[in-house]
Amino acid sequence: MSEFFHMGGYAFFVWTSYGIALVVLLANIILPMQRKKEILKNLKRRLRREQA
Amino acid sequence: MWLWFHKLGSPKYFYDLSGKFLPWFGWLTLILMLVGTYWGLVLAPADYQQGDSYRIIYVHVPAAWMSLFVYMVMATAGAVGLIWKMKMADVVASCSAPLGAAFTFLALITGSLWGKPMWGTYWVWDARLTSELILLFLYLGFMGLEAAIDDKRTAANACAVLALVGVVNIPIIHYSVEWWNTLHQGSTVARMDKPAMDTNMLIPLLLMWLGFMFYYGTTLFMRARNEVLHRERDTTWVKDMVTES
Numbered sequence: 001m002s003e004f005f006h007m008g009g010y011a012f013f014v015w016t017s018y019g020i021a022l023v024v025l026l027a028n029i030i031l032p033m034q035r036k037k038e039i040l041k042n043l044k045r046r047l048r049r050e051q052a
Numbered sequence: 053m054w055l056w057f058h059k060l061g062s063p064k065y066f067y068d069l070s071g072k073f074l075p076w077f078g079w080l081t082l083i084l085m086l087v088g089t090y091w092g093l094v095l096a097p098a099d100y101q102q103g104d105s106y107r108i109i110y111v112h113v114p115a116a117w118m119s120l121f122v123y124m125v126m127a128t129a130g131a132v133g134l135i136w137k138m139k140m141a142d143v144v145a146s147c148s149a150p151l152g153a154a155f156t157f158l159a160l161i162t163g164s165l166w167g168k169p170m171w172g173t174y175w176v177w178d179a180r181l182t183s184e185l186i187l188l189f190l191y192l193g194f195m196g197l198e199a200a201i202d203d204k205r206t207a208a209n210a211c212a213v214l215a216l217v218g219v220v221n222i223p224i225i226h227y228s229v230e231w232w233n234t235l236h237q238g239s240t241v242a243r244m245d246k247p248a249m250d251t252n253m254l255i256p257l258l259l260m261w262l263g264f265m266f267y268y269g270t271t272l273f274m275r276a277r278n279e280v281l282h283r284e285r286d287t288t289w290v291k292d293m294v295t296e297s
Contacts, residue, residue: 004094008104013169017162018089021111024154025267032274039281043294046285 061138063280064289070273077270084263091256099253108166110256113241114264116159119187120222122152122268126194127219130212140276142208143283145215146198147275151268153191160184171235179228180236183221190218204283 007014059065092110099106126148133141163181164174175181194211201207224231229238241247247254284290 007107008098010103010105010169013105013165014093014107017108017111017165018093020161021115021158024158028151028154028271029274032271032278035278036274036281039278039285040294040297043281043285043290047291047294 061140063140063143063284064287066140067277067280070277074270074273074277077266077273081263081266081270084259084266088256088259088263091259092253096253096256097250102170105166105169108162110260112159112162112166113257114261115155115162116184117261118264118268119152119156119159119184120225121265122148122155123187123190123215123218123222126152127212127215130208130215133208134212134216139283140280142204142212143276143279144272145212146208147272147279149191149194149198149211151271151275153188153195155264155268156184156188156191160188167235176235178234178236179232180225180234183225183228186221187218187225190214190221194218 005011005015060069088110093107096107098104126145129141129145129148132138133145160181163184167176168174194214197214198207198211201210228234229236240249241254241257249257281290
């Protein structure tokens with residue numbers, strides 16, 4: 001197991017690559033989800049204002 | 053075909069259809085990437101020359117392929133929007149730009165982290181690396197130009213022209229390792245003869261590539277659906293949908 005994390009001495013390079021990839025890929029999932037919430041919230045507020 | 057093309061140009065139709073595809077794309081992305089990563093990091097053997105450092109290939113190469121693929125999608129969508137004034141094509145181009153930039157950034161950074169142990173340097177101004185960096189600037193230029201112009205129609209047209217001019221960079225990136233003497237290694241997969249790679253190493257690479265393709269589909273749909281909701285905020289179908297939810 002520790003041999004696996006050691007990556008034949010290239011641990012820093014391999015794990016940093018995979019780490020950055022994970023962060024970038026997740027960010028591009030989370031950002032549009034937050035944006036959707038924001039858009040729907042604004043739409044609902046506008047609709048309520050129009051009806052009132 | 054024309055009818056379908058026409059229907060897809062309708063924001064509501066796109067919104068409904070992409071909503072059906074989205075969960076499938078999301079799950080496929082997750083499964084392909086998990087299996088690909090496990091296979092690439094654990095099951096695939098170490099390289100006889102590069103040891104375990106080559107395992108960076110499983111994020112580097114798919115990201116680099118995607119950086120080119122997304123650019124072609126972006127330029128094509130831009131051209132369609134420019135010629136046929138199709139709103140959805142503008143949305144696809146605009147939503148592809150940040151994703152393409154993300155893939156390009158990943159390709160550059162993971163390449164750099166692979167270059168350090170193999171070449172002894174994080175960066176070298178050789179043809180492949182420089183042309184890929186220009187690709188990143190093209191994506192960022194597209195996004196900057198779009199943000200600088202208030203009118204959506206004008207912004208989309210200007211960006212489409214920029215994207216089309218930038219297409220010239222794509223074959224340069226692809227053939228850079230053949231045209232110039234570069235430090236970057238030649239192609240191992242896309243060759244005329246069979247790939248110069250062990251099957252056990254090749255399969256996880258293809259799985260990751262498929263995973264990245266579905267990831268692009270997933271995130272493109274997510275962004276495009278947001279954009280549609282925002283642009284169509286005054287239409288009855290969006291209002292009805294919001295009231296129902």
